[in-house]
Amino acid sequence: MSQQTVLVIDDERDIRELLTITLGRMDLQVDAVGTVSEARRALAERTYDLCFTDMRLPDGSGHEILELIAAQYPDMPVAMITAYGNVDAAVNALKAGAFDFVSKPVDIQMLRQLVRTALRLAEEKRSGAAAAKTSPPGDRLIGDSPVMQQVRATIGKLARNQAPVYIAGESGVGKELVARLIHEQGPRASGPFVPVNCGAIPSELMESEFFGHRKGSFTGAVSDKEGLFQAANGGTLFLDEVAELPLHMQVKLLRAIQEKAVRPIGAREEIPVDVRILSATHKNLAALVEQGQFRQDLFYRINVIELRVPPLRERRGDVPMLASHILRQLAQKSGGATGRLLPTAQQALDSYDFPGNVRELENILERAMAMCDGDEIDIIDLMLPQRTPRGVSEAPAPAYGTPPPAPPATPASASDGGLDDYISNLERTAIIKALEESRYNKTAAAKKLGITFRALRYKLKKLGID
Structure with a gap:
């Protein structure tokens, strides 16, 4: 050579x-x-x-x-x-x-x-390896709509350099998946990909989590600890929900990115780190900068290149392909038959706005598979929230970064405790009905519900059904 x-x-x-x-x-x-x-x-x-x-x-x-x-x-x-x-x-x-x-x-x-x-x-x-890596990543990023083709092409370009990328998009669109693909298609693919949810780390522990600490540097530091930057050395650090970082941590993060070095708590010297920074949030980061809630210098440093991931309502043509992919995955996990959407159910999904995007579609189909008869999913199994019919008095789609409008009043069976409680109540009702119809034979009830006996036993315990 x-x-x-x-x-x-x-x-x-x-x-x-x-x-x-x-x-x-x-x-x-x-x-x-x-x-x-x-x-x-x-x-x-x-x-x-x-x-x-x-x-x-x-x-x-x-x-x-x-x-x-x-x-x-x-x-x-x-x-x-x-x-x-x-x-x-x-x-x-x-x-x-x-x-x-x-x-x-x-x-x-x-x-x-x-x-x-x-x-x-x-x-x-x-x-020629790079050409192979920039090809569409198959079923990792589902959709043939023009906007998704553009996203895939952009991922291929971004993978070839080391510029920090800010991934913008609503909750549930797949921002972490996009970050993983940028990492996997680039020269750092053999290095670690370290995702961190900035909103899930207590403020008082952030510096230690990001930069590490030395033994004895504070009460409870019984040994040296490696931080997230060191763990991502040679690879990629993905800062999800970066808007949740408190201002004091934004200052420290900016310095680490600029100097390409970190100082663990209790250490005398900085440690060089070679990390590519990818970040994301569902919030409007530019608006937070204007409001003084996010540092402008850090914003410009992580937002060298912005990649917007479109919401599902902007690529409705991808819904059937996504639904088929999700149903195949659910079947693989459960070991059962692959679910099939009846025309009425598919039509309902095609016209639904999906405020929770792909993540909501996954939840809807997982719930539908638990509630449907056999492997055929009808519109009633989807249990989509009621909304104003299309074309009557539908409100315009919310601007990026703003929360979706409150949905119309939920059915009378909905709980006041939010979506999780509502879904739990629906599951409880369906399970009790199945138990009653099968004379409390759990094996027969599980079969009627289309779930495994083990899954039924788990749900009985989770829902507190005696």
């Missing part, structure tokens, strides 16, 4: 020498130049596997280099060299197409990790 080559573009001799020595020790051949014109000549004469370019050059800028390479050498990763603390420049470089950035003074350990990741990506592109 021929020696891999790197082009370094920087007008500071010390930086050129540092990178040349460091990369040379990694068995890489390095060409170092100091101007845009010299870089153009070098790129015309030779093929490179990776390029480092400074932001400011005597006869131009690093953005000119980015544009040139994007147009003529699209398979070459480019890393931007930025001044220490120049976050805006780094963000602009990532938006312009840079693979990643390196801050001055250069951290050698972080530099080596960046180079290994970038060269692995370049090798995948040459070998």
Whole structure:
């Protein structure tokens, strides 16, 4: 295999020498130049596997280099060299197409990790692996609607660089699945994917959870603990519901992202970490910035590229395909027959707005399979909330980031305790009816309900039915 080559573009001799020595020790051949014109000549004469370019050059800028390479050498990763603390420049470089950035003074350990990741990506592109990874991920992301085809295409593009991505979308649309696909289709696929729900961590434990702690650093710290950043080292950290982070934690998170290093509680020194940040929330993050509830600098740092995942009501044509996929999954889990939607049930699903999106569709079908006779699901088995018929006086769809309007009054059998209580009451009624009709023979009742005896026993205990 021929020696891999790197082009370094920087007008500071010390930086050129540092990178040349460091990369040379990694068995890489390095060409170092100091101007845009010299870089153009070098790129015309030779093929490179990776390029480092400074932001400011005597006869131009690093953005000119980015544009040139994007147009003529699209398979070459480019890393931007930025001044220490120049976050805006780094963000602009990532938006312009840079693979990643390196801050001055250069951290050698972080530099080596960046180079290994970038060269692995370049090798995948040459070998054709990248093309395979950017192909539609089959049944992992269901739907052939134009908007979903666009989402899949965007995932393929985002997987090829290291820019932080903000995944926007309502609850239940599949934001974590999108984040996993970005990770799995990129050069970090062999590294860990660490998802964390920011709203599920108590405020007083957040710093320890994210950055770790040293033994004895506080009461209860009986041993050293690795934080989420260290656990995701070499891979991807997915910050779900990032809007739930308190302001004091937003400051610490911003520093960790900017410096690519964390300091565990009780530690004297920072630990370098190589982590790609993906984040998501169902809230309107830009509005929270305007309201002072989310730091603007952190917003710009995690929102380098935004990917919007559409709600299910915007891709109604995908509902039949999604429903079939979910029913097959339910059958595999239960070991029973695959459920089949009768035309009336399918029509009802096609016209339903799904305020809870794909997650709600999964819950509706799981409940329907428990309530239907045999494996055929009728409209009554779906138990969809009552709503105003389409075309009568239907309210417009809510704007992104705002809660859906309250549904019409639920049937008289609904509980005042919310959807969970309502569903529990429906299940209790159906189970008691099945028990009465089977003269309290649990095996016969389970068969009548279309569930296993074990599932019935679990529900009896859960619902407190004696």
